[in-house]
Amino acid sequence: MGTLLLTADKHHTTPSAQPSGGRTGGWRVLRRLDKPSELFANLTPNWFASIMGTGIVATAAATLPLQFPGLRTGATVVWALASLLLILLTAATGVHWIRHRETAASHHGHPVMAHFYGAPPMALLTVGAGTLLLGKDILGEELALGIDAVLWIAGTVLGLASAVAVPYLQFTRHQVRQDSAFGGWLMPVGPPMVSASTGALLLPYIPAGQARLTLLMGCYAMFGLSLLASIIITTLIWNRLAGYKIGAAAAVPTLWIVLGPLGQSVTAVNLLGGNAHLAVSGTLARAMEAFGVLYGVPVLGFAIMWAALATAITIRTARQGMPFSLTWWSFTFPVGTCVTGLTGLAAHTHLAVFDVMAVAGYALLVAAWIIVAARTFHGGILEGILFQKPATTAS
Numbered sequence: 576m577g578t579l580l581l582t583a584d585k586h587h588t589t590p591s592a593q594p595s596g597g598r599t600g601g602w603r604v605l606r607r608l609d610k611p612s613e614l615f616a617n618l619t620p621n622w623f624a625s626i627m628g629t630g631i632v633a634t635a636a637a638t639l640p641l642q643f644p645g646l647r648t649g650a651t652v653v654w655a656l657a658s659l660l661l662i663l664l665t666a667a668t669g670v671h672w673i674r675h676r677e678t679a680a681s682h683h684g685h686p687v688m689a690h691f692y693g694a695p696p697m698a699l700l701t702v703g704a705g706t707l708l709l710g711k712d713i714l715g716e717e718l719a720l721g722i723d724a725v726l727w728i729a730g731t732v733l734g735l736a737s738a739v740a741v742p743y744l745q746f747t748r749h750q751v752r753q754d755s756a757f758g759g760w761l762m763p764v765g766p767p768m769v770s771a772s773t774g775a776l777l778l779p780y781i782p783a784g785q786a787r788l789t790l791l792m793g794c795y796a797m798f799g800l801s802l803l804a805s806i807i808i809t810t811l812i813w814n815r816l817a818g819y820k821i822g823a824a825a826a827v828p829t830l831w832i833v834l835g836p837l838g839q840s841v842t843a844v845n846l847l848g849g850n851a852h853l854a855v856s857g858t859l860a861r862a863m864e865a866f867g868v869l870y871g872v873p874v875l876g877f878a879i880m881w882a883a884l885a886t887a888i889t890i891r892t893a894r895q896g897m898p899f900s901l902t903w904w905s906f907t908f909p910v911g912t913c914v915t916g917l918t919g920l921a922a923h924t925h926l927a928v929f930d931v932m933a934v935a936g937y938a939l940l941v942a943a944w945i946i947v948a949a950r951t952f953h954g955g956i957l958e959g960i961l962f963q964k965p966a967t968t969a970s
Contacts, residue, residue, distance in 0.1 A: 605959035614894040614962040618671040620682060622664055622693035624904040630701035631911030635937055637708040638928040639914070651712060654705040661702050668695075683740075686749035688866035693737045693762035697769050697823060697908075699730035700748050704773040720780055727773055731797075734766025738800065749923055754819040758829030758905065761836055764808065768839045770794070772915075775846035778853050791847065791848040791854040798843050805836035827892045828905040830885045836910030837878040841871040844956055845919025864923065871920050893911045899950050901961065906943040 605611050636650035672679045682688045703726030711719035741763035745751060772793040781787040812833065821827060848867035852860040889897070914936040921929035955961035 592905050599716070604956055605962070606957065607963060608959040614959065615667060615670045616675050617678065617962060617964045618667055618902075619688055619691065620668075620694050621691035621901050621904075622687070623698040624691070624901060624908065625948075626657055626660045626664065626698035627694060627701050628904045628911070628944060628947065629653060629660060630698065630705050630905030631908050631915075632940060633705045634701065634708055635911045635914040635918070635940060637705070638918050639933060639937055640665070640918055641934050647709070651709045653714075654702070654709045657702050657705060658710075661698055664698075668903045683744060684748065686745070686751060686755065689741050689744055689749070689761045690759040692741055693734070693765050694808060696730040696732075696734035696737060696766040699726045699733070700766065700769045700773045701908075702774060703730065706906075707776055723773075724777065727777060729771065730766065731770040731774070734770055735797075735903030737763040738767055738804070742804075754815055754822070756808070756815040757822075757826050758812060759902075760808045760811070761805055761832050764801050764804040765835055765839070766801075767797035768805075768836055768843055771798040771801070771843040772839055772846055773848050775843065778850040783853070791851060794843070794847055798840065798847070801836060802840055805840075809833055809836075821888055821892065824892050824895065824897045824904060825900055827889055827897060828900075828902040830888060831874075831905040831909045833881050834878055834909035835912050836873055837881070838909060838914070838916040841867075841874050841878075841916030842912055842919055844870050845916070845923055849919070849922065852966060853927060868923050871916060873915065875913075875920065878916075882913075899954060903947045903950065906947055907940065910936060910940045910943060 605614060608614065630653075633650045633654035636646050636653075639646070683692070703723040706714070706719050706726070707723040710722070714722070745760075774790060774794040774797075778787060778790060781790050812830075815822075846868035848864040850864035855863070914933055917929050917933035917936060920926070921933055951961065
């Protein structure tokens with residue numbers, strides 16, 4: 576698994592350790608590439624994780640229980656950045672498929688990279704939610720709603736496809752060893768949970784009656800789909816860690832992905848429970864709202880324990896040397912989902928400690944995003960290393 580992950584990531588060594596091929600002077604950006612157009616040659620779906628990590632910084636701020644002066648303005652700027660990245664990366668991916676079809680088509684056969692097909696739909700859903708929550712201040716509510724609806728439908732369709740197609744490939748084609756399980760396995764089954772959360776935001780805008788009820792029940796079904804698959808995969812990751820230990824340093828950041836379905840599921844049930852009264856009434860509406868708390872608090876407990884384990888392992892690995900790669904974006908989006916989950920619990924329990932935890936978690940999210948974004952900008956835009964063809968690495 577370590578070998579596959581290292582070859583899947585674009586930046587698995589430091590810049591000084593990279594081959595000296597390519598122009599080191601001349602180009603002010605993409606200095607390690609022979610020509611700028613080479614950035615399209617080895618583009619991979621895990622680049623969309625940068626949009627997920629950027630978008631969650633914006634959406635988490637929009638709903639944070641404690642608002643500060645300038646927070647919404649800053650969040651809107653970050654949402655605009657995530658939107659721009661989505662447009663550019665989608666266009667670049669299109670060029671990649673046109674010019675380098677064979678390379679692009681090979682991703683689904685890679686037992687590591689294939690799992691990151693879950694990143695594009697989650698990027699669409701995250702930017703869509705930010706458009707409705709923040710973009711409406713600039714675009715107007717009607718246009719923002721239309722954009723969000725389109726992105727939600729596209730992200731949901733692609734997400735359901737990834738949740739089925741990638742496990743199918745894993746079960747029928749990929750060569751998988753007993754020590755192969757890693758956090759990336761959660762990526763293709765994660766989008767339906769994000770659809771459940773972001774779909775809850777659309778409930779107030781859907782016509783009352785069968786349409787609204789269908790959306791509510793569909794979101795709960797996607798919540799269950801993603802939750803049960805995530806539980807199975809998390810046990811496999813735990814088993815791999817217990818039996819085969821930490822493994823490759825480049826894989827360590829993916830341990831944080833486990834927080835994604837945990838935090839996103841808490842977010843989903845609280846958002847759905849909070850808007851359930853729009854589609855159902857009486858006991859069922861109250862039960863759905865109560866479920867958000869009864870489910871969310873116990874899962875939060877496990878998330879805290881996993882965060883502590885992931886932190887300890889990350890610190891231990893960093894001391895020994897943890898190379899930068901696109902897997903570092905795992906430090907952002909999963910933490911952001913925990914922030915939004917805490918925000919939902921704070922809204923339904925009115926417990927001050929959840930307010931404090933949400934704000935503290937958001938501060939950590941912003942710090943992680945600044946570090947990872949800066950490293951990505953340096954390694955990708957300035958050096959171009961993240962766009963180079965990965966070297967073959969021995970086990």
